[in-house]
Amino acid sequence: MSRNKVYVNRLERVRSMMKQRGLEGFWISKRENQGYVTGYPSSDLFVLLTDTDNYLITDFRYIEVVKDLCEPLFTIVMTETGFSLWDAVRKVAGDIKTVGIEESVLTVADMKLLQKALPKAELVDASGLMEEIRVIKDEGELEAMGKAISLADNCFSHMLNVLHAGMTEKEGALEIEMFLKKHGAERLSFPTICVSGARTSLPHGEPSDKVIEIGDFVTMDFGCVVDGYCSDMTRTVGIGRISEEQKEIYDLVLRAQKNCLANLKAGVTWQGGDRFARDIIEEAGYGQYFGHGTGHGVGLEIHEAPTMSPRGQGVFQENMTVTVEPGIYLPKKFGVRIEDLAIITSSGIINKVKSNKELIIL
Numbered sequence: 228m229s230r231n232k233v234y235v236n237r238l239e240r241v242r243s244m245m246k247q248r249g250l251e252g253f254w255i256s257k258r259e260n261q262g263y264v265t266g267y268p269s270s271d272l273f274v275l276l277t278d279t280d281n282y283l284i285t286d287f288r289y290i291e292v293v294k295d296l297c298e299p300l301f302t303i304v305m306t307e308t309g310f311s312l313w314d315a316v317r318k319v320a321g322d323i324k325t326v327g328i329e330e331s332v333l334t335v336a337d338m339k340l341l342q343k344a345l346p347k348a349e350l351v352d353a354s355g356l357m358e359e360i361r362v363i364k365d366e367g368e369l370e371a372m373g374k375a376i377s378l379a380d381n382c383f384s385h386m387l388n389v390l391h392a393g394m395t396e397k398e399g400a401l402e403i404e405m406f407l408k409k410h411g412a413e414r415l416s417f418p419t420i421c422v423s424g425a426r427t428s429l430p431h432g433e434p435s436d437k438v439i440e441i442g443d444f445v446t447m448d449f450g451c452v453v454d455g456y457c458s459d460m461t462r463t464v465g466i467g468r469i470s471e472e473q474k475e476i477y478d479l480v481l482r483a484q485k486n487c488l489a490n491l492k493a494g495v496t497w498q499g500g501d502r503f504a505r506d507i508i509e510e511a512g513y514g515q516y517f518g519h520g521t522g523h524g525v526g527l528e529i530h531e532a533p534t535m536s537p538r539g540q541g542v543f544q545e546n547m548t549v550t551v552e553p554g555i556y557l558p559k560k561f562g563v564r565i566e567d568l569a570i571i572t573s574s575g576i577i578n579k580v581k582s583n584k585e586l587i588i589l
């Protein structure tokens with residue numbers, strides 16, 4: 228599909244959702260949502276859709292690139308000294324009646340200014356409208372994610388060669404980040420987690436100056452962005468030797484993780500997906516040590532729908548993405564998490580993470 232066709236289709240879908248909700252206009256302020264329709268996410272870009280037009284408002288710094296990328300699909304409006312963003316909004320849509328906004332991200336200050344610029348408009352919360360469309364990935368999106376995931380896979384192989392007792396968690400995290408950026412990552416999906424020993428019981432622990440020692444588990448949770456799309460994976464490895472208890476917990480988490488991957492498919496509820504992993508951990512008596520959801524969607528954002536947890540409200544459909552990342556965290560002792568990233572199909576899943584997940588002792 229041509230680049231232009233992709234964005235024409237996306238805008239059509241957004242407009243039909245706007246119609247369903249009775250919106251004459253839509254002020255898109257979440258950066259990922261702007262990027263989804265324009266192909267150019269930037270913090271200084273503003274998107275206003277009306278019944279008939281797509282407006283992209285920005286300033287001198289971005290004019291050249293957005294003209295090349297987004298014309299003629301978007302009408303580009305440039306703000307200048309003495310002609311502010313809000314002047315531009317008033318000029319193109321001053322009479323508009325009902326405008327969707329994203330309350331989850333729009334600041335109160337900007338909401339007041341928008342209301343002033345559009346005095347006749349009723350501002351209606353349309354948070355989640357775009358996310359509902361984005362939850363199903365198209366071919367191009369899955370391809371970009373595939374690249375980000377395979378880069379992370381290569382990074383894990385690299386880490387198996389460099390990780391050793393004597394280096395600090397921070398040094399481990401830096402190795403991960405250097406590798407990802409050297410080999411094509413635009414940026415990291417999120418701050419890298421590299422924790423060791425008793426600190427592996429912190430599900431989102433920050434890398435510290437702690438030295439990695441013989442007998443430690445090391446948990447690495449990392450991801451990168453390629454072509455705008457995120458990857459996310461986690462592996463836990465042992466250093467030198469590990470105890471029977473460590474091995475037992477590792478095997479339990481792995482069994483839960485594999486059971487979830489084996490049973491997920493279109494038609495399963497998000498809560499049901501969580502159960503495939505949680506039941507196994509609960510039956511073994513460790514339910515209280517698995518205090519987070521089994522997985523989440525990944526795309527332009529690192530955490531997006533579906534929410535595969537006891538709180539998730541929805542049903543898996545083809546071409547949704549979801550991480551599968553059960554964990555057990557024993558306070559002051561150790562923790563284990565294993566995370567892959569799957570694409571939902573009608574008959575099962577495609578696991579895009581190829582790295583070995585049988586227990587590795589370095």
Ligand SMILES: [Mn+2]
Nearest residue numbers: 459550552566
């Ligand atoms: Mn994750």
